[in-house]
Amino acid sequence: MxxxxxxxxxxxxxxxxxxxxxxxxxxxxxxxxxxxxxxxxxxxxxxxxxxxxxxxxxxxxxxxxxxxxxxxxxxxxxxxxxxxxxxxxxxxxxxxxxxxxxxxxxxxxxxxxxxxxxxxxxxxxxxxxMQEYLPITHPIRLMTTSWMRTVDVVIPSRAKVCGAYVNSAFAKDQAMECGFDDAIMLNHHGKVAEGSAANLFIVRNGTLITTPVTADILEGITRRTILEFAHDLGIPVEVREIDRSELYICDEAFLCGTGVQISPIGNIDGRTVGTGEIGPITARLQQLYLAVVRGEDTPYRHYLTRVAVAREAGAR
Structure with missing residues (x-):
């Protein structure tokens, strides 16, 4: 945290x-x-x-x-x-x-x-x-909140507008008071949007699936990174609407974002996701992401702006 x-x-x-x-x-x-x-x-x-x-x-x-x-x-x-x-x-x-x-x-x-x-x-x-915002080493539990994600013609979710995060606070509060770690929000069409403050991916039959930027979600930078990683790793990808019921039959699921990084999901609305453990596709993507941000030698080092911060001995 x-x-x-x-x-x-x-x-x-x-x-x-x-x-x-x-x-x-x-x-x-x-x-x-x-x-x-x-x-x-x-x-x-x-x-x-x-x-x-x-x-x-x-x-x-x-x-x-x-x-x-x-x-x-x-x-x-x-x-x-x-x-x-x-x-x-x-x-x-x-x-x-x-x-x-x-x-x-x-x-x-x-x-x-x-x-x-x-x-x-x-x-x-x-x-x-900041260390972990949500756990990344073990799966988290989410619930589908009754609070709907704000609509683009009300407050655009694609922008990080301060006042819009009251919407996220309502959702996360409800989830936490019910004993969950975070919330999944639906849009005004009843389709899956994203987490309270993170994008959402699921895996079905070996295919990585996420909602489009027109589904009332933040245009996530980590989300875009995950899509690039998946393409380069040869993981099939679909960007499309996700039904709520798909959350209950998917093989893997995870949240992603700057704060949450890649946080695996093991349970949604009391239903176990896959085996309840971190799935293989989630693990591959998370391992690559952490290697990149820690400065390991990967093809993605150009995504890092490196700032030297070493202090001299005795400096504050």
């Missing part, structure tokens, strides 16, 4: 500052109306112990700016310069463990009224230590 302490330096409204100074007013528009978007980016401590491997940083910065466009947010950064800020923040914090990086674009004016245009936009970025 995430650590309890934020790392000491943040980027806040144009400056690198101590995290204690990165504060907004109680009257901030984004706090009142959820008018912000964010990204979740993982940095993994390399096997050398002196480098943080930021996974698919350009993809994350591009998606953040696309999300910002949906909120009509205008920033003086492009994807490349935003990535440079994140790299510098990692350098200044010099973490010696896996980290989670949270860029946040938000409507910053102290203004009443739910609107988008004409409200000042700002950027903040902070970091915190």
């Amino acid at each position: 995430a650590g309890t302490e934020l790392l000491p330096i943040a980027f806040f409204e144009g400056r690198f500052v101590p995290i204690q100074e990165a504060k907004v007013s109680i009257a901030t528009h984004a706090l009142q109306y959820g008018t912000g978007v964010f990204a979740g980016i993982r940095g993994y401590l390399d096997r050398d112990g002196q480098t943080i491997n930021i996974f698919r940083l350009p993809d994350h910065t591009r998606r953040l700016l696309q999300s910002a466009r949906l909120l009509r947010a205008e920033l003086p950064y492009d994807a490349e310069s935003l990535g440079e800020l994140i790299v510098e923040l990692v350098r200044q914090n010099a973490p010696r463990t896996d980290v989670y990086i949270r860029p946040f674009v938000y409507k910053a004016d102290l203004e009443i009224g739910p609107k988008l245009k004409g409200v000042r936009d700002e950027l903040a970025i902070y970091m915190l230590p």
